[in-house]
Amino acid sequence: MAAVSSGRVVGSWRAAWLRVEGHWTWYRRYWRSNLYSSGLQPLLYLLAMGIGFGSQVEPGPATGGLAYVHYVAPALLVAGAVQYAVGESTFPVLSGFKWQKDFIAVTSTPVTAGQVLGGQLIWVAIRLLLSGVVYLLIAWPFGAWLNAGAILVVLVGAATGMACAAPLMAVAATTYDEGSRFTSIFRFIVMPMLLFAGTFFPIEQIPAAIRWLAWISPLWHGNELARGATLGGLGVLPALGHVAFLVALFAAGGLAARRYFYRRLVV
Secondary structure (H helix, E strand, O other), rough: OOEEEOOOOHHHHHHHHHHHHHHHHHHHHHHHHHHHHHHHHHHHHHHHHHHHHHHHHOOOOOOOOOHHHHHHHHHHHHHHHHHHHHHOHHHHHHHHHOOOHHHHHOOOOOOOOOHHHHHHHHHHHHHHHHHHHHHHHHHHHHHHOOOOOOHHHHHHHHHHHHHHHHHHHHHOOOOOOOOHHHHHHHHHHHHHHHOOOOOOOOOOHHOHHHOHEEEHHHHHHHHHHHHHHOOOOOOHHHHHHHHHHHHHHHHHHHHHHHHHHHHHHHO
């Protein structure tokens, strides 16, 4: 059990949801400033690559015989979720420790470091679902979706984003400088992953010697699941393998983040 400063006694999950409530109170006032990154940025990618550039791509074996916009739309939702998750799990988390220090303030009450982490993870998951729904609805009039399997793509995007968010929160909890490593992570990991993990073209077109780099990236697993959900062609066992990879990455990252949150917040 845990208590908050008002004197009410609440359970562990309730304490985490109180953190979510605080985030939601802020978000209701400033949601317009987040609209670009949460919904419009993936849409611009879709317009540029799926409809603009995609109009020059003939359906063929690489796209499964489908129009390029149908091939790229689910992957762009997942890629947008990954980019958003990385953004929300790096500097905002470091700020909770270093600049705003709200993590320190909250854990001065009986709310634990683990509950702070839980609230942060829940909030990122909610934001990923919201941004996925926004992209889903805005992209629909452009003919991006073939069927209602697009709804599952939103869940896949959120799951892939969370598989990236948990390990990066662990990294943020061990960062004591101004966060220069986050820029390197985005430049040398996230952007190459976006370009070469099957978002815009099949990884079979990558040289076999380095194809394993795509296989170990969470974005490739998310892309495969997203396309399987809306385009078909993904067997049960491969789908379970992709899900297992994302779950394992989230679990390992979450355990590491919990350890480092306690190490940094409990004195």
